[in-house]
Amino acid sequence: MSSLFVKSSNTYFWYFAVHGLVIPFLALFLNYRGFSSLVIGELLAIYTASRIIGPTVWAIFADKTGKQLFVIRLGAFLAFACFSLLFWVQGYWPIAFALAMFSLFWTAILPQLEVMTNRAVKRSPKIYARIRLWGSLGFFVASVVAGEIIDVFSPEAFTWLGFIILLSLWGATLLLKQPRASIQSLVNNSSIFNKIFSKTFFWFFISGLLLQISFGPFYTFFALYLRDLDYPSYAVGLFLGVSVFAEIGIFLILGTLFKYFSLKSLLIVNLGFSAIRWFITGNFAESxxxxxxxxxxxxxxxxxxxxxxxxxxxxxxxxxxxxxGQAIYIAGVYGIGGAIGAFVAGIYWQEGVGAQTAYELATYSAIIAIVFACFIPSKSTVKKR
Incomplete structure (x- = not known):
């Protein structure tokens, strides 16, 4: 178990380190390349929309063959190769192509990684949370280090940082081992449509979609937002560091929370705090x-x-x-929701003039998500394992 913990944690670390680089600094990189906020919103929408196709296609292959590890390794390598195109390409469509292809393969990794990890730890929420917190650490380290390096050099350093992180991610996947799957799980590939079109999944899916739409201004323009508010360049890493440490803290107590609270109640709490977060960010960010x-x-x-x-x-x-199941959820919620959020944020941002409006819309989106979440049937707490 210790070897499994180290190898899985290492992979999560580098996977979410990509997040720690891309989320705060991709818009800064594109702005440095001369793109306006409207065009940045379009590029990030294209980048995010590519999640709609890749995860589902690869997940079908993984479910039919049981070769999750093959998909993970191939996705990591191709994501690394496509990201490297940013060293040479210029202009709207070449950059859009490079980002879309990078996202197409990179986002194919997580569904398989989650399934492999949960299967290996026998679906224990406690052990999973401990492994997953290393992803949060990866996000924190990448965002802080990248912020300092970009400040010292220029936003063009974004490409070299991505090159190093994605190469490390590919290397980490080479250390993983495919968990044994039962014969029944490989043979009995039952239809998934009745699960997807159930009312329970519908309410859960729509609430998640609206939550991801609400992330649009934050994922797209947070670094530029702080710059416009005259924060120092290192503030991006510090604020993201605060969020990551808070995230790690919640991971440490998730096992206990899952014992006593239903998933529905925890989901509603999450959505409520999200609405508060966007309201504060849009109205009181000067403090x-x-x-x-x-x-x-x-x-x-x-x-x-x-x-x-x-x-x-x-x-x-x-x-x-x-x-x-996870690929369809990620493709729909993170792909469609993320693309809509980035596109709408780009429309209303207007070089920072419409920042407050963008965050108000994000707040409304999270509030509406709460309404949909209330229709999810109440279920028992996660079983203790």
């Missing part, structure tokens, strides 16, 4: 300590929400449906 408090709510809007989602999907889909 560093208030903005820091809002960043602490990342523990709920991302950390706890992600874990709740994984536990819900583990419960909702059968053993042999896990790859397809």
């Amino acid at each position: 560093a300590w208030i903005l820091g408090l809002a960043q602490c709510l990342h523990a709920f809007s991302f950390g706890m929400y992600h874990s709740v989602s994984i536990q819900y999907l583990q419960q909702h889909f059968n053993h042999n449906q896990q790859n397809r």
